[in-house]
Amino acid sequence: MELLSRHAPGVPRLVAPLGASAVLVFGVPASPLAQPWAVVVGNTASALVGIACVHLFGAVPELAAAIAVGGAIGLMFLLRCLHPPGGAAALLMVLSGVHDWHFALDTVLPNSVLLVAAGMLYNGVTGRRYPHPQVAAPTAATTRGGPAGEATAFSGTDLETVLAHYNQVLDIPRDDLQAIVDEAGLLAARRRMTTLRCADVMSREVKTVEWGTPLQEAWSLLRAHHIKALPVVDRARRVVGIVTLADFLRGAALDLHEDWATRLRQLIRPTPSTHSDKAEVVGQIMSRQVRVASADRPLADLVPMFAATGHHHIPIVGDEARLVGILTQSDLVAALARVDRL
Known part of the structure; x- marks a missing residue:
């Protein structure tokens, strides 16, 4: 030269x-x-x-x-x-x-x-960008490339505001800085997810029924508390099944589409006689194959279960397999939102 x-x-x-x-x-x-x-x-x-x-x-x-x-x-x-x-x-x-x-x-x-x-x-x-455009950070919140597509807790405008207050020259372009911060935030969120246990986010006030609970009583609990499932427990509070809205609808022969509301009322109405040809108690319609999780199990382990297997409610058990809570999709979403804001 x-x-x-x-x-x-x-x-x-x-x-x-x-x-x-x-x-x-x-x-x-x-x-x-x-x-x-x-x-x-x-x-x-x-x-x-x-x-x-x-x-x-x-x-x-x-x-x-x-x-x-x-x-x-x-x-x-x-x-x-x-x-x-x-x-x-x-x-x-x-x-x-x-x-x-x-x-x-x-x-x-x-x-x-x-x-x-x-x-x-x-x-x-050598495959490196030069000149490297010093683009301004996007104004909308950046979407991370994680498995659930989590969004950052701050926007590109927030980053620009902080850098303006910082009032020093950073030897790194804005887009690379944004990418580094996003990736660090994603790793931090994943780390926090691994530290959360089911006991940290589960609902502890659980409405339960027993095998012999009348259908009308169980239905009233579902309606009164706006819930979709009731764990079925024995006298030691060990889970023996779960009854959901789907179980009631299946018991009312929902596949026969006509007049299903009347059939549902007939299902939950107690039969006055001592003999009945329909289900009368929870144990006759409940799902016996129920997935449970221990209270100290990492919350991250249950995310695939909710996402891929169609589970909406997972009873949580503690010592001696006794019911201590229930984890719902709403609980999981709320936990993920809290993790992202931390």
Whole structure:
């Protein structure tokens, strides 16, 4: 690259700060400090500041060097082209005593442009984006790529607001920062899910029935408490079955679509005689194959059960397999929402 530079007597032919620029362009091409605007304008503007300081304060090199570096940093902030080697470019102008304004334009500028071109070629061949667009974060909440498609607890606008208050330059593009924060949040949510146990989120006030509970009483419990299932327990509160709305409808022969409401009323109405040809108690219509889970079982283990097997209610048992609660889809959704807000 230096072959295109015009040699000035007494001026080093090599622009040493471009070596540092090359480290950024080839090593961290996603960095905002390594983007073409930062490299080209940062180096050139800083060199001009250094030359100006030679003209103004050349008699006192120490003062000229300090003002050159400080002025270059300020100008790069103003032009939004912060590039660390730019400070070195300004210092080089002072230390080398460069008076010729053209040195910034016919040496620093073209070599910076060639460095950017080489970086684009190299990074393109190695499969890395360069230039790396410094896109603004989206205003809507970003959706994570997790198995359940969880959404972040904050939006891109929130991130922009925090960065504005942070008031410092971050050596990372906005989109990469958003992706890192999203992924970290997803991992944290998964970790919290593994620490939650069924006992932490289950409903403890469980309405139950026994095998001999009349159907009318069980139906009244379902309607009065707006629930869809009742665990069936024995006298030791061990689960022996579960009765759901589906069990009642099946008992009323719902497959015969006509006048099913009348058949349902007939099902739950007690038969006054001692003999009956229909079900009279919960044990006659309940589902005997019931899935239960222990109170200390990780909540994450039950998510696939709800999602894939069609379960809506899972009785939770404690010591000696006694019923201590019930976990519903509503409990699970509420737990997931709380985890995402933490």
